[in-house]
Amino acid sequence: MKAVQLKNGFGFEELTLTELDIPMPGRLEVLIRIRAASLNYRDLVILNGVMPIGIQFPFIPLSDGAGEIVAVGEGVTKFQVGQRVAANLQQKFIGGSTRAEVLKDSLGGPLSGVAAEYIVLHEEGVVAIPDHLTWEEASTLPIAALTAWSMLMESGGLRAGDTVLLQGTGGVSIFGLQFSLMAGARVIITSSSNDKLERAKALGAWQTINYSEVPEWDKVALELTGGGVDHVLDVGGATTMAQSINALRTGGTVSMIGFLSGLTIPEFDVTSILQKAATIRGSQVGNREHFENMNRAISHHQLHPVIDRVFPLSRIGEAFALLAEGKQYFGKIVVQI
Ligand SMILES: NC(=O)c1ccc[n+]([C@@H]2O[C@H](COP(=O)([O-])OP(=O)(O)OC[C@H]3O[C@@H](n4cnc5c(N)ncnc54)[C@H](OP(=O)(O)O)[C@@H]3O)[C@@H](O)[C@H]2O)c1
Incomplete structure (x- = not known):
């Protein structure tokens, strides 16, 4: 599969398009074919090494992604192959108040991120996305x-x-x-x-x-x-x-x-x-229950997220450069995967 990695260290020049093996879902895990990812300021400070959160290289960046479930592991009950989903940033933050331990299980740092064609996640860290949204639109939901x-x-x-x-x-x-x-x-x-x-x-x-x-x-x-x-x-x-x-x-x-x-x-x-x-x-973003509540409201009101520009994965550096400029966009920047 295609993926973008920071090979050996932080910085724009370390962003490398590479080929990796498709991961296999284990017990209670789902394999997602990621279709789009959106950029957040968080991704930029992680890329630049400003946020000291224990990144291990090589590292796949980006926190927000949406895609389709293409395989499920043993014991999965929440999802089936073919469902359209997004990943929750804090993979173990299911409900209730935030706790210190949920912050360390965040996608795109310190956990491996979504700038890849496939990712394996625990079924509890995934939510169904509203039917009326495109992949690009759905990819903007998890953080912003x-x-x-x-x-x-x-x-x-x-x-x-x-x-x-x-x-x-x-x-x-x-x-x-x-x-x-x-x-x-x-x-x-x-x-x-x-x-x-x-x-x-x-x-x-x-x-x-x-x-x-x-x-x-x-x-x-x-x-x-x-x-x-x-x-x-x-x-x-x-x-x-x-x-x-x-x-x-x-x-x-x-x-x-x-x-x-x-x-x-x-x-x-x-x-x-x-x-x-x-x-x-x-604020520390939100839990999965709140994500599900939000998606119900987005579906009911047929709300469409506002996307400024969409880049192919191969041009992720340009997407980051636009984010780094600040103030040159309105709403979200998205990468197609
Ligand atoms: N704690 C959390 O849970 C959480 C979650 C998400 C994001 N964040 C943080 O929240 C911030 C915003 O995130 P975002 O994703 O919305 O960022 P963003 O999309 O990159 O927002 C950029 C926009 O913010 C505006 N801006 C920049 N400096 C400003 C200032 N001094 N005063 C007022 N507006 C200013 C500019 O709008 P104009 O061009 O219109 O002036 C700029 O275009 C970031 O620091 C991000 O890390 C925190």
């Missing part, structure tokens, strides 16, 4: 969609009439927009690009703010809502967190998801959390 879903709909308790503030137009935020609208909430979304804000508006955003032109977007959000938003999905991290808290209504929630603007908050008044009686909740 599940993160937005878990933070807004499962732990966030989003309700119709709430206001959600989303930052930028990457994968998590665009799914956040789609799920918020699905739930009857209204959305304020920021971007560095007016063209992207137009696209977000066309998707149904209530208000848009260009955070490059209007650095004090939190104050605009307070004005627009007359008192603050109910929920922020914070993907910026270092430079956005203080403003995310400021944009909240009293009693609102910030879901702390990303670190696109850096890891260390330079200056931060902790009393802002008390003054807003804010809930700050860290």
Whole structure:
């Protein structure tokens, strides 16, 4: 089978298209013919060796994939040959609250990833995908969609009439927009690009703010809502967190998801959390039950993920380069396998 590996170390130059034996499913395992994989910022920091999670070389990257079950091992009861599935990032995170041990069983680091024609997974680490989605669309669900879903709909308790503030137009935020609208909430979304804000508006955003032109977007959000938003999905991290808290209504929630603007908050008044009686909740993607709940909702609403560009596996380096540039895409980047 064709696969992409990091042969001997980290970095773009180590990405190598190679031929490997097709793996065989063991007891309770399924063999999946992967058809598409999507890229996440996580894959980039792993590729660059920035995330110290014990990668062993040679290593197959990418965490999010969708494909078809082509063989099942002894004892498999959940799936049959021919079913269309996606892999859950945290293979052993079935339900309940997250635990330290589930993080180490993540696909695409430290576990081998999905940038390969075939992968063997335990049946418990796999979910059926909505029938109306293409392989490319389904491949975008495991991290970006599940993160937005878990933070807004499962732990966030989003309700119709709430206001959600989303930052930028990457994968998590665009799914956040789609799920918020699905739930009857209204959305304020920021971007560095007016063209992207137009696209977000066309998707149904209530208000848009260009955070490059209007650095004090939190104050605009307070004005627009007359008192603050109910929920922020914070993907910026270092430079956005203080403003995310400021944009909240009293009693609102910030879901702390990303670190696109850096890891260390330079200056931060902790009393802002008390003054807003804010809930700050860290995200670690989501469990399989939440993935299944999300897929039901996606099917019911016939929601289609937003994909910016699709690359063949042989051009995975270009897909990573686009991701590394940042801000040159809207929604998700996908690789066909
Ligand atoms: N903890 C978790 O569970 C979890 C799960 C998924 C992702 N994440 C993290 O969340 C972050 C976002 O993930 P993603 O997949 O949505 O990334 P992405 O698709 O790469 O998002 C890129 C977009 O984010 C926007 N952006 C960049 N810097 C920004 C800033 N300082 N303020 C506001 N927006 C900014 C830009 O939008 P514009 O071009 O429109 O300006 C950019 O195009 C990453 O750090 C990722 O690692 C965490």
